[in-house]
Amino acid sequence: MRYRPLVMAVALAVTGATIPLRYARAQQPARPGETARSKQAADPRDQARDPRLSQAFTALYSGAPDRALQLASDYLKQFPHSVRGLVLAARAHVARDEFPAAYDLLRRALALEPRNVDVLYFFGIVSRELATREFDRLYALAPDGARVHQLMAESFKMQDKLAEAAAEYELALRAKPNLSDALLGLADLRREESRCDEAVSLYQRAQAVKSTYEGAYGFGACLAMQNKHAQAAEQFRAALKSDSQSALAYFALGSSLFQSGNTTAALAPLERAVALEPRMRQAYYLLGRAYRAVGSLERSRQAFAKADALAQAERTGAQKALGIDDAPRRVPLRPKRSQ
Numbered sequence: 001m002r003y004r005p006l007v008m009a010v011a012l013a014v015t016g017a018t019i020p021l022r023y024a025r026a027q028q029p030a031r032p033g034e035t036a037r038s039k040q041a042a043d044p045r046d047q048a049r050d051p052r053l054s055q056a057f058t059a060l061y062s063g064a065p066d067r068a069l070q071l072a073s074d075y076l077k078q079f080p081h082s083v084r085g086l087v088l089a090a091r092a093h094v095a096r097d098e099f100p101a102a103y104d105l106l107r108r109a110l111a112l113e114p115r116n117v118d119v120l121y122f123f124g125i126v127s128r129e130l131a132t133r134e135f136d137r138l139y140a141l142a143p144d145g146a147r148v149h150q151l152m153a154e155s156f157k158m159q160d161k162l163a164e165a166a167a168e169y170e171l172a173l174r175a176k177p178n179l180s181d182a183l184l185g186l187a188d189l190r191r192e193e194s195r196c197d198e199a200v201s202l203y204q205r206a207q208a209v210k211s212t213y214e215g216a217y218g219f220g221a222c223l224a225m226q227n228k229h230a231q232a233a234e235q236f237r238a239a240l241k242s243d244s245q246s247a248l249a250y251f252a253l254g255s256s257l258f259q260s261g262n263t264t265a266a267l268a269p270l271e272r273a274v275a276l277e278p279r280m281r282q283a284y285y286l287l288g289r290a291y292r293a294v295g296s297l298e299r300s301r302q303a304f305a306k307a308d309a310l311a312q313a314e315r316t317g318a319q320k321a322l323g324i325d326d327a328p329r330r331v332p333l334r335p336k337r338s339q
Contacts, residue, residue, distance in 0.1 A: 056088055065095035083109045087118055094126065099133075102126045146176035153185055162189060180209045187218055196222040213242035217249055224252065229260040247277035255286060263293045274306075281310040 056071035069092035076085045086109040093102035106123040113119060135155075138148050153168035169186035172179055187202035203219035206212070220235030236253035240246060254270035257263075267290050273283040288303035 053082075053085060053088065056092070060088065060092055060095065065092045068092040069096065081112060083113045083116055083119060086112075087122060090122060090126070094122075099126055099129050103130060144171075144175055146172045146179050146182065148172075149175065150179060150182045150185065153182070157185065157189070162192075165189060178205070178209050180206050180212070180215075183209070184212070184214050184218065187215075191218055191222055191225075194225065196225050211238070211242070213239050213246070213249075216242065217246075217252070220252060220256070224256055224259075227259075229256040232256040233260065245276060247273045247280060247283075250276065251280060251283045251286075254283070254290070258286060258290055263290050266290050267294070279310060281307050281314070284310065 052071045052075045056068045056075065059065070059071060060068035069089060072085055072089035072092055076082065076089060079085055086105045090102040090105040090109070093099070093105065102122075103126050106119060106126055109116065109119045110123060135148075135152070138145070138151075142148055149168045149172035153165045153172065156162075156165035156168060166186060166189050169182050169189070172182040173186065176182070183202050183206035187199045187206060190196070190199035190202065199222050200219065203215050203222065206215045207219065216235050216239035220232040220239060223229070223232035223235060233253055233256040236249050236256060239249045240253065243249065250269040250273035254266040254268075254273060257266035257269065267287070270283055270287040270290060274280055274287065277283070284303045284307035288300045288307060291297070291300035291303055
């Protein structure tokens with residue numbers, strides 16, 4: 001089926017869910033934050049065009065998906081680029097347990113309006129359900145397959161279920177000890193848990209199978225956490241051979257060189273890091289320290305100023321996201337006299 005590869009990618013990367021979706025097909029509840037106009041039968045423009053869309057919404061919410069689909073399909077014959085009509089028809093298909101058809105309609109809607117919240121929401125639901133069914137099918141074919149356990153581990157990891165993810169990675173490696181993706185996935189988990197001795201062993205095994213950016217960078221990060229900065233620098237250089245445009249690897253290399261006392265050598269990778277990623281505040285701060293250590297005081301001042309400006313921008317952005325007004329309020333010097 002043509003939708004399967006994309007479904008797996010979307011469901012794992014966007015929703016991260018592999019647990020079967022349970023909800024009432026006909027009386028599907030409105031999602032949190034759903035706009036008032038999406039709860040209504042249709043907006044005024046749609047009603048002015050054709051009452052079928054309004055009637056289709058009413059049928060859907062009344063538990064009559066067959067009628068809703070018929071009305072929505074008739075409407076789409078006349079208005080094939082109506083995103084609202086496409087979403088409605090897709091929801092009717094979902095209520096009929098026809099997820100592939102819903103997926104195709106939502107893909108058309110996504111092409112028309114890639115940032116439409118309703119489209120993205122229902123596309124995530126449909127993709128998750130299709131991916132779940134594919135996982136069920138995969139388990140039926142190979143219940144103890146290494147790749148099955150590895151995919152399930154990645155799914156759990158995206159849901160922040162780290163213990164379950166680790167258990168699945170271990171099952172994958174029991175079935176296939178040299179599965180590179182499972183070795184790297186489990187190594188990353190152990191590094192995040194600061195269990196670097198175990199992570200280093202896994203990274204070494206993964207690198208023996210195939211040298212990758214992820215393996216070299218993770219190996220280097222563990223060595224840096226163990227204060228083995230000279231060895232870490234070698235791993236970061238190896239990572240950059242695989243990805244010469246990684247600002248993160250340049251920053252890590254510069255940091256390890258700086259920590260090992262090789263300040264002059266640290267300047268070039270740190271400069272490259274901020275050139276590739278001008279918003280990397282930590283790199284500017286470390287660059288300021290490195291410039292100061294070699295006596296370039298004006299460059300040091302400029303780097304620190306950039307780091308401070310980025311920090312202020314981050315604070316302002318966070319405040320705006322929280323609805324906090326950071327503008328200073330002017331307070332009158334003396335109270336007004338009553339009239």
